[in-house]
Amino acid sequence: MRKYDFSNTQTVKTDFESYFGVSFGQFYDGLMSVFSRSLKIDMFKFDDYLHKKHGQYENEGLSMNTAIIKYYGKPAKDFIESLI
Numbered sequence: 001m002r003k004y005d006f007s008n009t010q011t012v013k014t015d016f017e018s019y020f021g022v023s024f025g026q027f028y029d030g031l032m033s034v035f036s037r038s039l040k041i042d043m044f045k046f047d048d049y050l051h052k053k054h055g056q057y058e059n060e061g062l063s064m065n066t067a068i069i070k071y072y073g074k075p076a077k078d079f080i081e082s083l084i
Contacts, residue, residue, distance in 0.1 A: 002082045004039040012039050012083070019076040022049065041083045 004012050016024035024041075027049070032040040047064060050057065050071075057067040068077040 004082060005037065006033075006039065009039065015079060019072055019079060020049075039083060041080070043084055046080070 013024045016022075016027075027041040027046045029040045029042040032042075043064075050064065050067060054067060054071055057064075057070075062070065065077055065081075068080055
């Protein structure tokens, strides 16, 4: 799985907005990014966003991963996994 270092910030911003239609900045986890030396997102904030946009997908038997695949596609799920 690909890891994005800080030199890839613009690529991550562009790809994130392309997949999800929102800014990467609102989900960026600065502290974890510094510790891991790669770009990371705050999964709690991202999960809140998914719930606001798609409702309680768990009630449909979906995990976060399967919800991302259902609404955005497998490449988007793989992209998110590279940021956690």
